[in-house]
Amino acid sequence: MLGRPRRTLMFNELQIHEYYDAYASPTPKYMILCLPDVGLVSSIACRHIVMEKKLGLVGEIDSPTLLPPISVIHDSSPISPVQLYMPEDRGFLMVLSEIPLPPASVFSFVDAVSNYADEVGVEYLLAVTGLAVPNRLELEKPQVFVASSKEEVYASFKEGDIEALREGFIVGPYALLLKEGRRKGFSTVIFLVESFLDIPDPEAAAFGIAALSRFAGIQVDTKKLLEEAELIKLRTRDLMRQTRKAMMDMQKQMERQMPLMYM
Amino acid sequence: MSFRDVFDRIRKRMRDLMEEFEAEIEEELSQTYSGIIQPLYTVTEYPDRYEIVLDLPYGDLNALSVKISESSLKIECDLVKEVKFEKWSIHRNVSFKRYKVELKIPSDADISGAAITRDPSKHLIKVVLPKKK
Numbered sequence: 001m002l003g004r005p006r007r008t009l010m011f012n013e014l015q016i017h018e019y020y021d022a023y024a025s026p027t028p029k030y031m032i033l034c035l036p037d038v039g040l041v042s043s044i045a046c047r048h049i050v051m052e053k054k055l056g057l058v059g060e061i062d063s064p065t066l067l068p069p070i071s072v073i074h075d076s077s078p079i080s081p082v083q084l085y086m087p088e089d090r091g092f093l094m095v096l097s098e099i100p101l102p103p104a105s106v107f108s109f110v111d112a113v114s115n116y117a118d119e120v121g122v123e124y125l126l127a128v129t130g131l132a133v134p135n136r137l138e139l140e141k142p143q144v145f146v147a148s149s150k151e152e153v154y155a156s157f158k159e160g161d162i163e164a165l166r167e168g169f170i171v172g173p174y175a176l177l178l179k180e181g182r183r184k185g186f187s188t189v190i191f192l193v194e195s196f197l198d199i200p201d202p203e204a205a206a207f208g209i210a211a212l213s214r215f216a217g218i219q220v221d222t223k224k225l226l227e228e229a230e231l232i233k234l235r236t237r238d239l240m241r242q243t244r245k246a247m248m249d250m251q252k253q254m255e256r257q258m259p260l261m262y263m
Numbered sequence: 264m265s266f267r268d269v270f271d272r273i274r275k276r277m278r279d280l281m282e283e284f285e286a287e288i289e290e291e292l293s294q295t296y297s298g299i300i301q302p303l304y305t306v307t308e309y310p311d312r313y314e315i316v317l318d319l320p321y322g323d324l325n326a327l328s329v330k331i332s333e334s335s336l337k338i339e340c341d342l343v344k345e346v347k348f349e350k351w352s353i354h355r356n357v358s359f360k361r362y363k364v365e366l367k368i369p370s371d372a373d374i375s376g377a378a379i380t381r382d383p384s385k386h387l388i389k390v391v392l393p394k395k396k
Contacts, residue, residue, distance in 0.1 A: 134307045134314070137316055137382060137385075137387060137389055196305060196316070196318075197305055198303065198305050199303050199304075199305055199316065199318040199387075200303070200318070203385075229320075230320040230321050230386060231320070231321075231346075233318060233320040233386075234320045234321065234346060234359070235348070237300070237303055240303055241303070
């Protein structure tokens, strides 16, 4: 069971409790943000990475005002539903939420997490999420798109099967992560995989992991994820329902619209 | 309208919402405790049709029952095996064995043209309901 944190930092009204030395060497190069969203692509992908890479729980995030009063029990240990994970080689940090963020908290949460990433010296903010398409059932291989806050990131994807997201709306925490990243000069890279909107999509998550692995060199085998796809869908049914409600509150349906200034 | 009337209306609306919420939770819980789960589904409206995709993980699509009436679409399906989550305290004694859901059909849907396709590898089904001309 986790004991008392080594250090607690406050960003906005968000408390980040650390159980690790944030300044030890090497500095994690990437921070992967995982918040329940379209098709739970992000949640399924990141849960698999935590399990497959045997990441250690190194921190938790809480807030008296931005997050609901929830404690999640794992192995009889009460922790926040928003957790920080890291592999032994300290290659990356992962912020994983087991609950959808309340829409009113999204801006403060993303702002605080990006400030924390800056504090600990992370170079890239990464995420994998779903891009809802109505014909997902007919797609054998979902397309992966990339959106970034930095022009040079797009250049690295010029060859290969990952397409740059050229036009369109993005709604939710990842939309803010991109905007804030550009304004603050962070390198934010979001992989968007074609997926169902409100049905958990482990297959899309596997494609997202592959894109993430290629960009950040984090090798993760997705065989087990695909084998357990049915069980994962059953387990994540309730989270998908809650996430659907949160997405509707955030006007997620706007992602299907063409922007006025389409060029 | 007096302040009292306004507050009475707000109180009534809150009471209605709470009752609606409680009914939803009670129905979900009573189904869950009897091993029945409501599948996730997504509805997409096109100019000429409605498409409903239902997710039935571990569903035995050979034992799928689909009943369509003017007002509702009822879907039932057994799981190929019972599923239990023993470490999940509130459901530790529950075996999930059957999917059941009843959806309201939009009034402009033409049920005579309904078509169902199954994807057994992904345990998904799609119901297409054309719109009345």
